[in-house]
Amino acid sequence: MSQLKAHHQQRITNNKQPVARLLTPPGRGGIAVIHLTGPGAVEALRRVFRPLPSHADAAPRTLQLGRIMGEDGAVLDEAVVCSTPEGIEINIHGGPQVVRSTLERLGRCGARVAAAPVCEGGGFPPAHPQLHNPAVGHELLQALSGVQSPLAVAALTHQWSAGVSRLASQALARVSAAEAPGISQSDLADTFRRAARAWPRMARLLTPAEVVIVGPPNAGKSTLTNALVGRAVSIVHERAGTTRDWVRELALIDQAPVYLTDTAGLWQQAEGIDAEAVARARRCAEQADVILLTEGADGEEFVFPSWLDGQCVIAVRTKADLLAKVRSSAIEESPRKAFRGLCPNAEKIPQALTVSALTGEGLPKLRRAILRRLGLEGFDPTEPMAFTPRQAGLLERAAQALDEGSAARMAQQLGELMAGQTG
């Protein structure tokens, strides 16, 4: 058979087959959409999709709820299907494994699975218009699906449109033009290293830290939580022992996302439900990245429970607006004495930040202190920063190559950073 005839034959075969095409971008997402078109599409769907009895007789263009079934009768996923004259839209969950299994299943039921639009660098269709960086683009898509703040989106997209991508591209251009670099080789190596070592900071931005507020009952923990989150997520009351179950909420601290957890007040004589609430508060604190250890203005001395040893703790004196009044009356309430019982080897904390969640006094300083502990103070999203361990490793190796005077090896690392592994 001539090549032309074979090609024609192939087209005829293809035309008789339904085609399954993924419409949503590759990577992780909430929902993925597969379009099934062509002759035999309805039959292929029938073999794969089992509608719920209540959705069995769906008219065209109405939504059918049901299940994607595996060959062995196991349920692969729940799906919403809509048949239209243009084809069948299959909405499934967006995890890569679910998408792969469903497409494979459709393939085994007679459909031709159309390739994702362009797969260079792992499936990021259009590379950047000026920078050839499909691998960075692919990682950008992967990372974007999980971010929690506009600052993280800004930092990530900047690395794709400038940042590490531009840094690598400029260094590669110099090598290929055999130009003497405008800056010295050691400066360039330092720039690569800085970008590589920014990865832990980027990681903090991409996976929000856990910040847990602990302290004696009535210290103002819930009021402080609400002030930092910007909404009344936790119940506040003048009676000690108001919070029992911890409350966890996303807060943007000067645009950086953190999970903030308000906990039950800590006191030693707690029994029954109260003892469980105290135990849960301690467990939260043990898993925290940063702890805000609070003490009200009316608590006398600031103590540090020994079980917080080794943890990253910021001491916060709350209710600053009451300080003057308290100093003159020197009241100490019983819950605070009870809290001290939990800190047998307690050390005094000499310096605490003073805040009033009521007036806002001291809160900017507290926000800065949290960011400092997380390495995010003064974070500039426009600096070149690796946002995956792969990028960090390649930038470190590019710096090392420069130190050893090998421009070719540096170029190899940067080429891989931009375009992924070739060959």
Ligand SMILES: Nc1nc2c(ncn2[C@@H]2O[C@H](COP(=O)(O)OP(=O)(O)OP(=O)(O)O)[C@@H](O)[C@H]2O)c(=O)[nH]1
């Ligand atoms: N004046 C003043 N009062 C405050 C401040 N913060 C909290 N309070 C008051 O202190 C009381 C206790 O506040 P909460 O935020 O519920 O204290 P808590 O530490 O969460 O208490 P528990 O959940 O019971 O452990 C409430 O009456 C608040 O209005 C503050 O900054 N200034």
Ligand SMILES: [Mg+2]
């Ligand atoms: Mg509370």
